[in-house]
Amino acid sequence: MRILLVEDERNISTYVKRGLEEQGYAVDAAYTGREALDWVDSVSFDIIVLDILLPELDGLSVCRELRKRGNRTVILMLTARDSVDDRVTGLDAGADDYLVKPFAIKELLARLRALSRRSAEMPKTSVLRVANLSLDLASHRVTRDGRPIELPAKEFSILEYFMRNAGRVLTRTMITEQIWNYDSFNQSNVVDVYIRNLRRKIDDAFEPKLLRTLRGVGYRLSVEDEN
Ligand code: CA
Numbered sequence: 001m002r003i004l005l006v007e008d009e010r011n012i013s014t015y016v017k018r019g020l021e022e023q024g025y026a027v028d029a030a031y032t033g034r035e036a037l038d039w040v041d042s043v044s045f046d047i048i049v050l051d052i053l054l055p056e057l058d059g060l061s062v063c064r065e066l067r068k069r070g071n072r073t074v075i076l077m078l079t080a081r082d083s084v085d086d087r088v089t090g091l092d093a094g095a096d097d098y099l100v101k102p103f104a105i106k107e108l109l110a111r112l113r114a115l116s117r118r119s120a121e122m123p124k125t126s127v128l129r130v131a132n133l134s135l136d137l138a139s140h141r142v143t144r145d146g147r148p149i150e151l152p153a154k155e156f157s158i159l160e161y162f163m164r165n166a167g168r169v170l171t172r173t174m175i176t177e178q179i180w181n182y183d184s185f186n187q188s189n190v191v192d193v194y195i196r197n198l199r200r201k202i203d204d205a206f207e208p209k210l211l212r213t214l215r216g217v218g219y220r221l222s223v224e225d226e227n
Pocket residue numbers: 007008009051052053054
């Protein structure tokens with residue numbers, strides 16, 4: 001899941017970004033309304049967490065602008081006061097939900113989970129399957145051949161990305177951009193390390209082997225036997 005966090009208060013932004021990343025979300029931070037629109041022009045996000053009070057262009061204007069352009073990305077609005085007016089204005093501007101500041105990270109995570117279930121890009125079912133490997137998005141559980149596999153948040157996110165794109169070749173760049181973000185990361189060998197760990201857990205003790213390396217190209221999760 002890729003999230004754009006739009007918040008001008010640096011300490012809040014840093015704190016929230018870290019909290020979300022710990023749960024396996026890929027987070028990019030924008031600090032003004034204009035920056036947010038620039039990001040959305042070039043990257044496709046699953047959810048935008050949008051503060052109302054921003055310099056240059058406020059969150060409501062950003063929201064209206066995105067909807068006017070036909071952008072349907074799920075938007076969670078952050079409001080400073082719990083006034084009915086603020087909430088209604090946010091929803092009227094096209095936001096999907098709102099959260100009143102200050103909030104606990106737990107609360108934000110719960111809201112994001114609910115919103116991602118509603119997101120049109122999510123499959124109808126919460127369980128992704130490739131051969132005898134299954135990944136449950138709701139319970140965050142992975143099993144192979146019915147046996148549970150423990151995965152840390154990042155490895156879970158990588159596997160989710162592979163399973164959503166089963167049969168497709170994913171390059172290191174695609175994986176990096178999906179799971180991390182542009183500003184913090186550009187060492188492709190780190191992707192290799194994560195994939196190696198993931199493969200050890202999901203493939204080593206099982207048949208058929210699913211996660212393939214295509215030398216010089218990237219990786220593919222598939223059931224075909226052609227490697
Ligand atoms: Ca703000």
